[in-house]
Amino acid sequence: MTKKELLAVARKHGTPVVVIDHEVIRRNYANFRRHLPRVQAYYAVKANPAPEIVRTLYKAGASFDVASLPEFLLVHKNIERLPAKERQDFIWDKIIYANPIKPKETLQALDQYKPLLTYDNLEELRKIQRYAPHAGLVLRLRVPNTGSMVELSSKFGCDSGVAVDLIVEAFRAGLVVEGLSFHVGSQCTNFDNFVQALNIAAAVRQEALTRGHEIKILDIGGGFPVPYDDRVKPLRPLARKINAEIDRLFSKDMEILAEPGRYLVATAATAIARIIGKAFRDGKTCYYIDDSVYHTYSGIVFDHCQYRLHAFRSGENELSTVFGQTCDGMDIITQSEELPNLEIDDLVYSERIGAYSNASSTWFNGFAPAQVVHVNE
Ligand SMILES: Cc1ncc(COP(=O)(O)O)c(C=O)c1O
Incomplete structure (x- = not known):
């Protein structure tokens, strides 16, 4: 402006x-999709939860990453008008609940929606089994966050060494692990974090396959950097790296999603x-x-x-x-x-x-x- x-x-x-300029939000979303055509963007609502932003991104075709029950309900309002039979596919297409730790009351409230939920440890798995048995699961992996402005790996994500055991345990508990996810840290300007994370996810997926479990979704998280100053590299070279690694490591039928937060709204x-x-x-x-x-x-x-x-x-x-x-x-x-x-x-x-x-x-x-x-x- x-x-x-x-x-x-x-x-x-x-x-x-x-002042929030929605033209910029639409442009950022279009850029994201243009540079990462295989990746569906689930806007991380926590970055800015204004309902107006949710509506603009929804109309543009975005999906949503929510991390609390109020965020889930805010987004869900936009999709409740859909015919019931479309809703299950649709809810996974449109919402991922990406906070690996959830109070049991939240799980109880979410279960009726058969949501897609992340987890990263055994205690959480037991809670989900008990309070949200209809959920689909995404296992959050711990990946390098080196040099990112906001570090997340000390709080979330399981080590790759225990990942497959957590997947096997989930299936044993009668749940289904649909996907793997990671977050390279917010405002990630060290693009090697993404390369390493994709390789870690591919190795876990391969090992899970040898144990009889096929993972179909990969969630590459957020971290896409905002040009706060001239030193920040633009999205394009990062996207090229990510696209090349995804094509090299994952088959065409792997569903790839991301959870960009700041990239979509900061400059608006x-x-x-x-x-x-x-x-x-x-x-x-x-x-x-x-x-x-x-x-x-x-x-x-x-x-x-x-x-x-x-x-x-x-x-x-x-x-x-x-x-x-x-x-x-x-x-x-x-x-x-x-x-x-x-x-x-x-x-x-x-x-x-x-x-x-x-x-x-x-x-x-x-x-x-x-x-x-x-x-x-
Ligand atoms: C699970 C998760 N997904 C996505 C995001 C959004 O990250 P960013 O704003 O760096 O894109 C965050 C930010 O903390 C997060 O914790």
């Missing part, structure tokens, strides 16, 4: 405000905030804005992501600090942003802030989350 359009939104709706959103305070500290101009790391900028803490701040006004830049609105000392947006001399009530903005941002906004200190405005829906 142009600066003029952003200013118009801020004037109309006030600040803090997050811009946050606009207002300067509410100004001070001079430690030799630097410090601005206070009406947003914070407890709100739209939560990705600084939880997503290890740093966002640039830009001014609408032009002028000679100087190194500045920008604080959030709360009373917490750790509420620092940046200590090294180049900004012109700004006044109270001037506006600033951050681009590419659509993933893991307002999704984890809180009401800390009595401040409401930023308004969200959807354009080009």
